[in-house]
Amino acid sequence: MIRWLLIIALLLLSGVDEANCTSLPSDSQIDPELLRVDDKEYLGVKVTEGSVFIDSQGKEFTWKDLGDKPVILVLSYYTCDGFCPAFNTELRSVLERVQNLSRVKIGDDFAVLTLSFDGNDDPESAGMFREKLALPDELEKDWKVAVFKERDRIKSFTNKIGYKFFWSPPDRMFFHPNAFYFITPERRVSRILHNSLTDASDMELAILDAKFSRMKPTEIVNFAVSLCYSYNYKEGKYGLNYPLFIAFGSLFGGITAFAVAANVSRKKAEKLKISRGKGEKL
Amino acid sequence: MKEWIFTTDHKRIGILYLVGSIAAFAVAGIMALLIRVELSSLGPTLVEDASQYNVWLYFHGAAMILAFLIPGLTGFVANYCIPLMIGAHDVAFPRINAFSVWLFWFAIVLALLTFVIPDPPDVLWTGYPPYSVQTDGNTAFYVFTVHLLGFSSILGAVNFLCTVIYMRAPGMGWNQLNVFVWTTLGAFVIQLVMIPVLASAVTLLLFDKYLGTTFFNPENGGDVLLYQNLFWFYSHPAVYVILLPAVGIILEVLATFARNPVFNYKVTVYGGIWGTVLLGSDVWAHHLYTSGMVDWLRIGMMVTTLLISLPVGLLTISLVGTLYKGSISFKTPMVYATSTLFLILLGGLTGIPLAMTSLTVHLAETYFVMAHFHYIMGITATFAVFAGVYYWFPLMTGKMYNETYSQIGFWLNFIGVNLTFWPLFGIGIDGMPRRYFDYQMYPEFESTQMLSTVGAFIVAAGMAITILTWIHGAILGEKAKPNPWGSKSMEWTHCEYPPGPGNFPTPPEVTAEWSPYNYGKHTAQSL
Numbered sequence: 161m162i163r164w165l166l167i168i169a170l171l172l173l174s175g176v177d178e179a180n181c182t183s184l185p186s187d188s189q190i191d192p193e194l195l196r197v198d199d200k201e202y203l204g205v206k207v208t209e210g211s212v213f214i215d216s217q218g219k220e221f222t223w224k225d226l227g228d229k230p231v232i233l234v235l236s237y238y239t240c241d242g243f244c245p246a247f248n249t250e251l252r253s254v255l256e257r258v259q260n261l262s263r264v265k266i267g268d269d270f271a272v273l274t275l276s277f278d279g280n281d282d283p284e285s286a287g288m289f290r291e292k293l294a295l296p297d298e299l300e301k302d303w304k305v306a307v308f309k310e311r312d313r314i315k316s317f318t319n320k321i322g323y324k325f326f327w328s329p330p331d332r333m334f335f336h337p338n339a340f341y342f343i344t345p346e347r348r349v350s351r352i353l354h355n356s357l358t359d360a361s362d363m364e365l366a367i368l369d370a371k372f373s374r375m376k377p378t379e380i381v382n383f384a385v386s387l388c389y390s391y392n393y394k395e396g397k398y399g400l401n402y403p404l405f406i407a408f409g410s411l412f413g414g415i416t417a418f419a420v421a422a423n424v425s426r427k428k429a430e431k432l433k434i435s436r437g438k439g440e441k442l
Numbered sequence: 443m444k445e446w447i448f449t450t451d452h453k454r455i456g457i458l459y460l461v462g463s464i465a466a467f468a469v470a471g472i473m474a475l476l477i478r479v480e481l482s483s484l485g486p487t488l489v490e491d492a493s494q495y496n497v498w499l500y501f502h503g504a505a506m507i508l509a510f511l512i513p514g515l516t517g518f519v520a521n522y523c524i525p526l527m528i529g530a531h532d533v534a535f536p537r538i539n540a541f542s543v544w545l546f547w548f549a550i551v552l553a554l555l556t557f558v559i560p561d562p563p564d565v566l567w568t569g570y571p572p573y574s575v576q577t578d579g580n581t582a583f584y585v586f587t588v589h590l591l592g593f594s595s596i597l598g599a600v601n602f603l604c605t606v607i608y609m610r611a612p613g614m615g616w617n618q619l620n621v622f623v624w625t626t627l628g629a630f631v632i633q634l635v636m637i638p639v640l641a642s643a644v645t646l647l648l649f650d651k652y653l654g655t656t657f658f659n660p661e662n663g664g665d666v667l668l669y670q671n672l673f674w675f676y677s678h679p680a681v682y683v684i685l686l687p688a689v690g691i692i693l694e695v696l697a698t699f700a701r702n703p704v705f706n707y708k709v710t711v712y713g714g715i716w717g718t719v720l721l722g723s724d725v726w727a728h729h730l731y732t733s734g735m736v737d738w739l740r741i742g743m744m745v746t747t748l749l750i751s752l753p754v755g756l757l758t759i760s761l762v763g764t765l766y767k768g769s770i771s772f773k774t775p776m777v778y779a780t781s782t783l784f785l786i787l788l789g790g791l792t793g794i795p796l797a798m799t800s801l802t803v804h805l806a807e808t809y810f811v812m813a814h815f816h817y818i819m820g821i822t823a824t825f826a827v828f829a830g831v832y833y834w835f836p837l838m839t840g841k842m843y844n845e846t847y848s849q850i851g852f853w854l855n856f857i858g859v860n861l862t863f864w865p866l867f868g869i870g871i872d873g874m875p876r877r878y879f880d881y882q883m884y885p886e887f888e889s890t891q892m893l894s895t896v897g898a899f900i901v902a903a904g905m906a907i908t909i910l911t912w913i914h915g916a917i918l919g920e921k922a923k924p925n926p927w928g929s930k931s932m933e934w935t936h937c938e939y940p941p942g943p944g945n946f947p948t949p950p951e952v953t954a955e956w957s958p959y960n961y962g963k964h965t966a967q968s969l
């Protein structure tokens with residue numbers, strides 16, 4: 161029974177699309193859409209309310225201490241022996257690939273915050289969770305695993321960003337969505353990626369989106385890359401922004417027409433010059 | 443009739459542009475009156491249905507800009523005057539020119555069909571998605587009208603750039619060109635480079651609405667803001683496509699009626715005109731200040747928008763300087779031309795607060811913006827077209843218009859437009875939003891709206907008198923004396939009245955001393 165539930169939970173939590181949902185057992189009572197975060201409703205929401213956290217070393221911090229940069233927020237619970245560690249581990253490996261792409265760097269361009277929504281978690285369980293993650297050196301410094309300082313603020317925080325979860329007593333586990341929240345330097349939600357198997361380039365583009373308002377003129381390449389892609393809410397991934405390329409291409413349409421016409425005119429004018437006699441002097 | 447339909451003569455094509463654009467102007471003007479009547483009192487006045495109001499707004503905006511101002515300036519005046527001013531027997535590609543004017547006429551017919559089809563377009567002149575994709579209105583009409591007018595403009599641009607580059611009279615140097623020719627070249631460069639971008643944007647819009655693509659639908663990976671960027675990438679420079687030739691016409695009129703050369707010719711041309719063309723392509727995002735963008739881009743666009751006051755300032759100095767110590771006579775073309783000094787100043791100065799990112803947060807989408815662009819673009823350019831029609835009227839028709847009625851028409855127009863738009867700055871600052879069908883939440887603005895409506899009817903009377911003076915003058919006017927204004931420009935000094943096929947009895951040739959502004963004082967070259 162537990163095994164079946166775990167499989168169902170994994171499917172639910174991985175933000176499965178409709179096709180995958182149909183592979184749920186027909187007797188399933190849970191509608192996966194209930195747990196999915198509605199992007200349209202929660203993009204732009206400010207997340208700073210009641211936000212004092214304690215990290216795995218027992219230090220208090222706030223959003224401000226995470227620096228003037230975007231934050232990838234992952235809500236988890238630390239006694240989870242199934243999906244939460246797997247989800248965070250997946251994030252770790254995606255971020256390692258993002259680091260290799262070298263357009264954005266953790267610490268310089270963004271930070272990561274894994275935050276527990278379980279009121280029973282404490283810095284100690286956070287520490288154990290962090291240990292299991294086995295973060296590499298380049299990610300370790302700017303990836304915090306933390307809990308809320310005031311437990312009674314958890315619900316208002318998660319409600320505000322549309323994160324629904326519930327405890328299932330018979331299964332002794334939380335059902336919760338599987339989502340990476342991208343928080344801007346102004347601490348607003350700029351993107352929610354639902355797919356656990358997120359592509360490194362999608363992750364990078366979501367970070368660039370979160371950073372968009374703070375991009376400096378020196379980051380012109382990042383700015384251009386960010387413009388070249390747009391997010392597909394239905395598929396939960398980024399795709400090329402085709403109209404931009406079409407518009408760029410069309411810029412040359414008029415110029416090409418002029419170049420051809422100018423060539424024809426020049427030849428006509430030369431012929432005319434030869435055949436034209438002297439005209440009236442003004 | 444057949445001669446007019448199959449004509450390739452640039453002068454006839456110019457007149458065809460004039461007739462078409464005035465027709466569009468008249469219908470768009472009627473739409474403006476309907477809009478003003480609707481707004482004259484609180485609650486529904488003429489119609490109950492707000493979407494009908496949107497149709498009026500659509501036609502008024504699209505027709506005034508795309509079918510009157512741009513074709514009126516770059517179609518009519520450029521066609522009629524440029525070959526005559528540069529000593530060419532015709533344009534570089536006469537058949538393409540004829541094709542271009544019929545594309546324009548087809549677009550006018552298509553636009554007028556708005557009033558007979560069951561679901562007319564109601565997408566304003568901007569056609570922003572998602573509304574334009576979701577509406578029941580026929581967005582295809584909007585898109586095809588833009589396509590036809592855009593294609594017509596590109597063909598015109600290619601044609602006139604080639605004409606001026608390769609068909610100037612022998613000996614005519616670049617610094618001997620009329621300022622109007624320069625301003626139009628600037629406008630054509632903008633048209634040539636930027637219209638294809640607008641055309642591609644509206645084409646993708648068409649695909650989104652009718653073929654189910656999602657180029658501008660964020661739900662499926664599209665970028666809705668990109669449409670706004672692409673639209674304004676052309677449509678803000680379109681302001682300069684209108685303003686530059688308008689300034690060119692005004693300078694021609696001022697120089698002739700003040701008996702002065704154009705002030706600061708080289709600075710005006712290379713700084714004013716080409717500065718506007720260069721900077722004009724880097725300011726579009728100020729239309730999107732409140733739509734969201736990177737801070738540095740917002741500030742950058744604020745700086746470029748403010749910087750554009752420099753070349754426009756140079757043009758304004760040239761306008762005023764041309765009058766300096768002039769021997770001025772206030773005939774109808776001149777009163778229209780001098781009045782634009784006031785209009786440009788008012789429109790230009792009210793643009794400065796709109797360039798500021800912080801002030802725009804308050805002023806965006808209010809009547810302040812609407813009053814500003816009507817002054818700087820709508821009224822100034824319309825008055826310039828009128829100045830041009832009156833100025834070249836004896837040349838085009840060989841007859842004179844009635845001076846008294848023309849002056850009456852001018853004063854009604856001038857008083858009317860100021861009564862219509864001046865008060866709107868005030869209620870705009872107080873927060874009256876533009877494009878609203880009704881304003882029950884702002885009853886305090888009702889009296890101002892009524893005043894503005896009265897102004898609009900005065901304008902309507904003035905416009906009617908103006909157009910009647912043209913029709914009367916063309917049919918029953920006295921025969922014009924050769925070169926009645928005593929201009930030194932080639933279209934006046936070396937053509938018959940009106941000019942026949944081939945333009946010049948003998949092909950003109952120009953000496954290094956020749957200038958179109960040689961009024962016995964310093965010449966263009968010496969400045």
